[in-house]
Amino acid sequence: MIGAAKGVIRSMLCDGQYKSEVIPVDYAINGLIVIAFETATANPKPEQIPVYNITCAEKKKLPWETVMNLGKKLGYEYPFEAGVWYPDGGITTSKLYHTINVILFHWLPAYLIDFLLLCAGQKRFMVRVQTRISTGLDVLQFFTTRAWDFKSENYEKLYTNLSEKEKKIFNMDTDSIDDEEYLKVGILGGRQYIMKEPLSTLPKARKQLKALYILDRTVKTLLLGFLLYFIFSRTGLLDVMLESFGLAK
Structure with a gap:
């Protein structure tokens, strides 16, 4: 534990x-x-x-x-x-x-x-x-x-x-x-x-836990976004998506 x-x-x-x-x-x-x-x-x-x-x-x-x-x-x-x-x-x-x-x-x-x-x-x-x-x-x-x-x-x-x-x-x-x-x-x-x-540090620990939660979710979101970008750009799906939104060069 x-x-x-x-x-x-x-x-x-x-x-x-x-x-x-x-x-x-x-x-x-x-x-x-x-x-x-x-x-x-x-x-x-x-x-x-x-x-x-x-x-x-x-x-x-x-x-x-x-x-x-x-x-x-x-x-x-x-x-x-x-x-x-x-x-x-x-x-x-x-x-x-x-x-x-x-x-x-x-x-x-x-x-x-x-x-x-x-x-x-x-x-x-x-x-x-x-x-x-x-x-x-x-x-x-x-x-x-x-x-x-x-x-x-x-x-x-x-x-x-x-x-x-x-x-x-x-x-x-x-x-x-x-x-x-x-x-x-x-x-x-x-x-x-x-x-x-000591138990007196519980309030501090709860604040640290919230900060770690935000950091954890931020890092995971960025990593997932980078991975998807890499896959889509390598497979050509990124260009297809950009064209569908009218954003292609």
């Missing part, structure tokens, strides 16, 4: 219809503690080793497309300070389309920025950052391009066996999670504690 919000990640291989396996880390830690307790105190010991999939209940699993769209919406409401470009990436299942996007919007800008930094005598970093991002995406995309079916019945039973006091201390109830609030907290947390951007 941080990479996308900073305009660094513009494309990701992901089937939006597959369901995400996302759970808050404190719920996962609580689950690990309860599993260890259950394993140590079980009497008699089970004949087969029990398997616990720490994941949310099936009805709580959101499609990746929903997660991405919600994350983008919240990213616009609570933007990070100006990044590489306007955050407007997307997901796709086409490896060819993804590869083209990665070359055009990941690697070319990274090399261009590093070249400008080199000319200015500054330390280069964008290619290194993009390499780390690509490595991370390769790992994540293994999961986002495949359908997974992790059953969580055993994990859910652990929570029902806890006392009311234990349930408050070791909360594992994913049904109570507000998905939008969870992502919002994730974005604001990443903003403050990873990027070191």
Whole structure:
């Protein structure tokens, strides 16, 4: 989410219809503690080793497309300070389309920025950052391009066996999670504690986001206009259009 919000990640291989396996880390830690307790105190010991999939209940699993769209919406409401470009990436299942996007919007800008930094005598970093991002995406995309079916019945039973006091201390109830609030907290947390951007900079960041939006649309319009002009002039369509408007020389 941080990479996308900073305009660094513009494309990701992901089937939006597959369901995400996302759970808050404190719920996962609580689950690990309860599993260890259950394993140590079980009497008699089970004949087969029990398997616990720490994941949310099936009805709580959101499609990746929903997660991405919600994350983008919240990213616009609570933007990070100006990044590489306007955050407007997307997901796709086409490896060819993804590869083209990665070359055009990941690697070319990274090399261009590093070249400008080199000319200015500054330390280069964008290619290194993009390499780390690509490595991370390769790992994540293994999961986002495949359908997974992790059953969580055993994990859910652990929570029902806890006392009311234990349930408050070791909360594992994913049904109570507000998905939008969870992502919002994730974005604001990443903003403050990873990027070191205090909440007081939000008004400034929103102005920067508007400026980046105008710049993004302007550049894309100019590039599209140049491309169309080049194609029309090469194919003779430009002369035909000029003649139809009575503008031909």
